[in-house]
Amino acid sequence: MTAIETHRRALMHVAEETTIRLIPIEDIRVLNPRARNKQVFARLVENISALGLKRPITVAPTTGGTESYEIVCGQGRFEALQALGEKKIPCIVVSASEADRYLIGLVENLARRKHSNRELLMSIQILSDRGYTCQQIAEKTCLDAGYIHGILVLLRQGEERLIAAVEKGWLSIKLAMEIARSKDVDLQQAMIEAYESGVLKGEQLMRVRRLVDKRKTFGKRYGQQAPRTEKPTPQKLLHAYQVEVRRQKVMIKKSDINEQRLLIIVTAMRKLLTDDYFRTLLRNEEIPDMPKPLADRILGETP
Structure with a gap:
């Protein structure tokens, strides 16, 4: 029997069962336990406490002759009712093998969970590692x-x-593969060809350029540091120091220019505010105030 047939048979067990039974909580155990987010679980407990249980949990009788059950679906609901001090739990009882029980629980968890793109892509790699061809994976994933x-x-x-x-x-996946396969010296030529052929246009070309630069500087993976292939030398340290000095000099020069421009604005605004016509114009345009830092400078409260 294939996995798909087993899956369908397991689903039919649930679909055919309509009787809901109250089962003592001590007679139930979790078949496939999993860790939970504490905040999510707290909201679940609060919701069940306020509104009650909307859907019974699904259990299956254990083998061995004892009157006990294993949870197939509904671990969270079971633990929430446990936390609320309930003695019995409404349950749907199904007859399913151990493999079918695991499959039913797995299907429910997969259907409820929102997977990230990274997880889905890693699943493709897992299928490949298990021997599936690209064509077979394509048929499974559409x-x-x-x-x-x-x-x-x-x-x-x-x-x-x-x-x-x-x-x-x-x-595009084609261009991404081209970048991955190309050496640094070949990337520029590859991007020129992509631009000339119309594959990259305008802003897209700039985005790819930035992506390539980040990949070169910070590495292929996020959070990865680019490998250091060269040892620092006195000449390199001196060069780095000179570059930083030049950068700070430029920053100071820009600061002086901005200070001069601000001084011109403050002087102009002081003269304008002494003009009655200008103040009337501000009132007519419903402009009763101005930014506080500018007002402080105009009034002479800041240097």
């Missing part, structure tokens, strides 16, 4: 086989930045 091949190439090379750009839709 994606193009060429896209699957490109994503696998990028995943194996750790190209997280390129994958993110592809997923956002502004970088």
